[in-house]
Amino acid sequence: MNLEEIRKSFEEGLSKLDELIEELKSERNRLKAEIESKLNQLQLNFIPEELESFLEEPYIIMPRRKDEFYVIVPKFINFHIGWLERQTKSYNIFVINRYTQWLQPLPEELKKKLQFPDQPPFKVIDGILFTSKEYQDEAWRKYRKYLSKREGDDRIRIKKGYEFELIAKLIEDGILPFIPQPVDKINLREWDGIKLRDYQKYAWDEFIKKGAIGIYWAFGAGKSLFGIYALARIKGRKLVVVPTRTLIEQWKERIVKHIPEYINEIDLITYHSYHKVSKNQYTLVIFDEVHHLPANTFIRLSTIKTKYRIGLSGSPFREDGRENYIFALTGFPVGTTWEELLKKRIVREPTFRVYLVKDRGEKLKKLGELLKIPSKTIIFCDSIELGKTISNKFNIPFVYGETKDRMSLIKESQTCVVSRVGDEGISFPEIERVIEVAFLAGSRMQESQRFGRLMHSQKREPEHIILMTEEEFKRYNKRLYAITERGFGIEVVR
Template identity: 45%
Template sequence: MDAFAEKPYKIVPKSQDEAFVVVPRFVPFNVGWLHEQNDAWNVFVVNKYVDWITELPDDIRDRVGIEQQYEEAQVHDDTVEFSSEDERDQAWDDLGGRDGGLYRRKGDTEIKIKNGKEFEIIAELIEQGNLPFTPQPVADEDLRDDRSGIQLRPYQERAWEKFRETGMVGIYWCPGAGKTFISLYIGDRINGKKLVVVPSRTLKEQWEDAIHGRKEKYPGAVDPGEWEIQTYQYLTHRNNLEDYQNDAVTLTIFDECHRLPANTFSKLATIDTTYRMGLSASPYREDGRTDYIFALTGYPIGLKWQELIELGAVQEPDVTVYLYSTQHRKRKDVANIVAERAGKILIFCDAIQKGKRLSQELDVPFVHGDTSDRMETFRENRVVIGSRVADEGVSLDELDTVVEYDFHGGSRRQEAQRVGRVMHSDGKGEHIVMMTDEEYEKHGQRLYSLEEQGFNIRFERRR
C-alpha cells in the first residue's frame, strides 16, 4: 500500500521518447495530455514537449527515456553546430543530408543549411529531443528602464529574465495568467517597433484596447505608436509579408502561436525581427506538427494550470456538463440557463445559422465574422452569443458564465480555450457544456483537456 501511495500509476511504452501513464480515476494525479479514460482509468501521454513545458517527475522522465539526440545542436543563421565531428556526421545522416535540407559540411562541427530550410531543420532537431536555439541576449542598446513601476509576480519575473537571456521564448500559461500582461511589459522594456500577430479581428481590437489602456493606467509606459497589430491572415495575403521581411521589427509577438505551424502561416517565420515571443494556453496540435510551435517561437516557459490556481493567479471555474436526450430540449434549455443566472454570460455557438436563430429567440447580439466592433459588443451586453471568433484570447474581466451550446466536435484545444474565457474573470466563474447523449458519445473527448488540468467535472441530466 505504501508503494502505491508513493507511485500510484503505471508507465507503458508508446513510442520512442513517449509513453502512456495509466492512473486510477480516483487518484488526483494529472500529467501530460489525457489520451483516453473509462470508469476506472485515466491514460495520459507524456513526451518531451510535456517535459519542456511542465517538468515531469524524475522517475517518469527516466522511464520514458526522454533525452537529447545530440549533446549540443544549435542553429544560428544558416548553420547548425554540433559538439563534435562524430555528432555532426551522425546528424548529416539523421537529417537526410542534401535531401533533408542540408547544404554542406563546414569545418569540424558545422553544417550549412539550404536557404529557406532553417526552420524545418530546427523542427527536426526538436523532434529528436534538442532545443537547438542559439540564445541571443537582449542587447544593452535595445533595453530601457522600467518606466511603469509594475511589480511582476515571481513566475512573470522568471519569464522576463528568460527572455532577457535568450531573446526568444514561448510562454505557455493557462488563460488569465497574464500572457498579454507580460508581453506588454516586455514591449515596454524593449526599444523599437513591436509587431503583434493575432488570429482574428476580435483579438486585434483587444490588443489595441490593452495597449492604449496601459498607457492611461501607467503614464510612463511605452508610446502606443511603437506597436502594430496585424492578423495572421493579413500578413500571409498576397505580398503583405514583404513589408516585414526587409523593414526590421525589434520584437514580434505571435499570439495563439499554436496557429503558426499551419502551412499558410509558417512563412511568418521569415519576418525580419530581432526578438520573438509566442503565446498559447494550448501548445499542441492534432496534426502532428507540435514541434513547429517550439521551432517558430523559442525556449518554452510553462506552468501547470493547477499551480497557477494555487498561486492565486487565476480562478478555477465550476465545470458542469448538461446532458439532454434531444437537440430540441437542449436548445429550449438555453433560455432557462440564462434566466437562472445573474451576471455576464457568453454563449458559444459555432454554426452561424444556429447562432442567428438563438440570437433572435433570446433577443441578444450574436458576434461572428461579419460583426464590427466585436469587443464593444461583448463588453456592453450582459448576454452575448459568440461564434469561433471568441474562442481565443478574448478577455472579459466581469464574465461570470460561459455556456457552450454548439462546438467543433471533439476538439480539445477549443475546449481548453473556451474554459479559459471565464478564467480571465475577476471572480470564480462557471463553465457549462451542453451536450446531447449522442454528442457526448461522439465528442466527449473534448473534455479531456479539462480533466488533464485537474478540473472536477460535474454531470447533470436536464429535462
Template identity: 30%
Template sequence: MSEQSESDDAGLSAARFHEVVQELGRPVLSASDAARILGVSQATASDLLDTLADAGRIERVDVSGDPVVWYPSDLQSFADREHVIAFPDRRELVVEHPEQFTRAQLAQFAHLVDSTRDGAYIYRIREEDIWQAPYDHLDGLLRTMRSVLPERSPHLEEWVERQWTRARRFALVTHPDGYTLLSASSPDLMGNVARQKLEAGEHLRADVSDTESWVNDDAVGEVKRVLYEAGYPVQDQRDLETGDPLDVDLTLDLREYQAHWVERFEESGSGVFVGPPGSGKTVAAMGAMASVGGETLVLVPSRDLAEQWHASLLEHTTLTDEQIGEYHGGTKEIRPVTIATYQTAGMDRHRMLFDERRWGLIVYDEVHHVPAAVYRRSADLQAKHRLGLSATPTREDDREKEIFTLIGPPIGTDWSALFEAGFVAEPEVEIRYVPWGDDLSRNEYASAEGHERRQVAAMNPAKVDAVRALLDAHPDQKTLVFVEYLEQGRILAEALDAPFISGEMRHGERGVHFRAFRDGERETLVISRVGDEGIDLPNAEVAIVASGLGGSRRQGAQRAGRTMRPTGSARMYVLATRGTTEEDYARRQLRHLASKGVRVTEGDAPGFEEGSEGEESGNDDADFDDRDDLDAA
C-alpha cells in the same frame, strides 16, 4: 517476529488496511494476502483483521474457496480514491480519480490521450513531452515524475534521461564573425544525421569542422524542422538581433510568476508563454518588450485583438499613440511597435514592409495559428527574438511541435498553482446531457450521416429550454452562449431576447454589444466562433456551449477561458444531446482542461433530470479538425 513487532501490528489501523488493499490492487483481501504484504504469519494477520472488523472499521464475509475475506466498510469511498497505475514499458499511466495536484503534475511531462466515463485518465509519455518539459535541469523533471508515480521505475527514468540528452545534441550558435553555425555534440551526429538530412547549399552553406556547419540565414527555420522530425530538437543559442532601439517601460508591477516568465525568456531569447486565460500573458509580453528594448512586431489573428493590444499598450506601458501602429484590413501603419494580422503580414505585397524594418522582437499572439499554411510564412523571421502566447497551444493535427520548433520552448506556470494562489478563478466545468426535444429530430438524426448528423444533434430543439433553465439558475450573472450554427444562434437570440454576435455582424456593431456586455448594460450574448479568441470579455461569469462539440480541444479550453478571471465565480456548461456522438465529443473536447487540473463533471441538464436514454453513442463521425468557423469574420 519479535514481541515488539507483534505489539505494533496489534494496532493495525484502517488507514494501513487501505494501504494494503491499494498495494494488492483490489478492494477485498484474505488473511493470506494480508500476511504476505504485512510480513506476518497468516494467523496473526487473521487476528489483526478480526480486531479491526470488531471495531466496525472494516467488513468481513465468509466465501467459498477461502474461509473469510475483508473489505473496507465504505467501499465506494475506497473506489473513489486516487489510484495511479504505471506501465513503464509502454510509457503509459492510468490514473483513476486523480486529484488536481496529480493532473497538474502529469501535464508537465505526459500527454492525456483518453478518459473514461468512470473517472479514469490515460496518459502517455512521448519523446516530445520530455523534449519540451518546462525544466532547466533533468533533476527537476525526475522529481516531478517521482511525486506522481506509485513507485520508481529505473527503466522509465533511463529512457527519460536519454530523451533529455537527445534534445541537447544539436545547437545553433553565432560565430564570432556573425554568421550562424549548427553545432553537434559529436562528429558522428554531424556526419550521419545533420549532413545526411540537410541539403548542402540549400540548408548548409559550408562545413566548418567535424562538428560544425555554416547555416544559410534564410534556412534556419527549416533546419530546425528537419532535425526535429529526425528526432533531434535543436537548441537555439544564437545572439539574436535587438533591432532599432525602443525605449519602453511598464507602468505596473509584474506578478512573481510573470517576472519569472520574462527572466526565462531573457535567458533563451525565444519561447512561448503558456498559461490559462486571465493569467496576464499579454502584460508579461510587454515585460519582454521592455527587456529586449527593440522595435516590436506583434502578430495577431484578428482586427479585434489588434485593437485590444493597441489599447493595452497605451494603458500599461510608457509608449505613446504615435509609437503604435496597426496594419490590417482596416488601417495600415508601420511604427516602432506595429500590430498586424497574420494573414496580412504573410501576403507578398506586404511582406517587404515588414522585412525591411529592423525588428528586435516578434510577438505571436494566439500562437497556435502559426503552423497553419496561411500563417506559416510569418515564422520565417528567425533571426529576431521570438515570443509566442497561448493558453492552449494544442492542435488537432498534432503539429503543436512546430510551434515550439519555429518559435521557442514552452515557458509557463502550472494552472493549478495559479488557481491555488487566487490569480485565476478555477472554472467549474459541467457536461449536461439533454434528451431529444421531439421525435422528428430524433428520427432525423437516425437517418443522417457525417456532418449532417452532427448538426442535427447540435441543434436539438430541447437545448433552448436547457439554456433558459441554466440562465434562470444564474440570475444577474454575465453569460455567453456559444453556438456553432447561424440558424441556431438566431433561434436562441430570439428566445432569449439577446444579441447574436457572428461574422455577419459589422465590426463596429460588434464593438457596441461587447462594450454593453463589459459595462453591465447587457447580461447575455449569443456568440459564434468569432468569440473563441481575440475578444476581451473580462467580466463573463458563465459560459454555456449550446453547440460546437465537433471543434478542437483548444476550443473547449478557450470557451472555458472566457470565465477564468482573477475574481468571482467561473462556470462553464457544455450541452450534449444524450445518446449521440455529442457525448463523446464533449468528453474529448474538454480533455485538455482535465489535463491541466480542471475537474470536469457530468450530469443531466436542468429540467431533464429524468431524461430519456436516446440512442447508443456511435463513432461514425468522430473526426476532429481545426476547420474555420462557418461564419468566420
C-alpha cells in the same frame, strides 16, 4: 543565530519531518485498508502482496511511439501530467514526451523509468548548424536533406529556405537547437507601468538572457500583459501577430490603455496577413495564440525579419501532433503549472456542468431556464443559423464574423451569443458564466479556449455550462478531456 539555536531549529525540522512521514504512512495504510475492504465486499480474490506493490507503483508506462509514452493512472489518484489522451470509467491515460519535461518537472521515478536518451548538442544560428567535431558526421548523415555543405570540422551550412524545417526536425528529435542571443542593452528602455508577478519576472529574465521564448501559461495568468510589458520595454518597431480580428481589437484596446505613447511603434496583423509585413524589419515579434497556427503558416512566419521573438499560448499541445513547430517558431519554452496558479489564486477555478438533453429544441428550452438566472454570460455557438435563432428568441446580440466593434458589444452586453470568433484570447474580468450550445465536434483545443475565458474572471465562482445531446456526449466527450486533464471535475446532469 548561534550554534545552539541552529541545533534546536534543526531538531524541530527533523521532528516535523518525522511527523509528516508518520502521517504519510498512516494515510497509505488507511488507503490500503479501504481498498482491501472494498475488494472483500465485492467478494473478489486478491493477493495482499500484489496490492502492496500496486501502492508502491500505482501507474503503468507503455510506449506509444518513438520517445513518447502512455502513463496510465487510476482515476482515484489525483495525478495529472502531459496530455490526457482518453479516459475509461476507472483510468486516466496520459501521453508524455520530450516536450513535457521542458514545460513541467517530471517526478524523479518517472524520469528514471522513461530514460529519454541524451542528444547531441546541435545548435542553429544564421543558416549554420553547429555540430562540434565529434558529431559532424552524424549530423550530415541524419539531416542531409536540409544541409548544403560542411564548413570546417564543426559546422554545416543549411540549404537556403530550410532553416526552420531543420529546427523543427531537431526539436522533434528532442534537441533544443537554440543559441541564447541576449537582448542588447541598446534595445531596452525603462518602463514600470505594469508590476510583474514572480513567474512573469522569471520569464522576463529568461527573455533578456535568450532573446526568443515561448510562454505557456494557463488562461488568465497574464500572458497578454507580459506581451504589453515587452512592447513597452523594447525599443524600435514591433509586430504582434494574432489569429483573429477580434484579437486585434483586444490588443489595440490594451495598447491604448497601457502604452498609448508607443502605439506608433506597433503593427498588428492576423496570421493570414503575412504578405503585408514580409519585407519589414522588426526589433520584436510577438506571436499570440501560437498553437492555432496552420502547419504551413509556421514556415512563412519564421521568415519575418526580427531580432527577438516571443510566443504566447495557453498550451503548446496540438491535435495534429506538431508541437515541434510551435517551439521552432518561438524559442526556449517557459512554463508554469496550473496547480501553482490556482494555489496563488492568480486564476480562478470554475465549476463545470454538462446538461444532457434530447435535441436542439431541448437545448433552447434549457438555455431559457439558465438565462433566468442573471449573470454576465457569454453563450458560445458555432452555428451561425442557431446563433441568430438564439439572438432573436432571447433578444440578445450575436457576435460573429460580420459583426463590427465585437469587443465593445461583448463588453457592454449582460448576455450575448458569440460564434467561433470569440474562442481565442478575449479577456473580460466581469464574466461570470460561459454556456456552450454548439461546438466543433471533439476539439479539446476549442474546449480549453472556451473555459479559459473564465480563468480571467474576477468573480468568486465562475461557471462553465455545456449543453449537449446524448448523441453529442457519446461522440464528442473527448473535448471534455481538456477540462479533466487539468484536474477539474465535471458534473453531468441528465
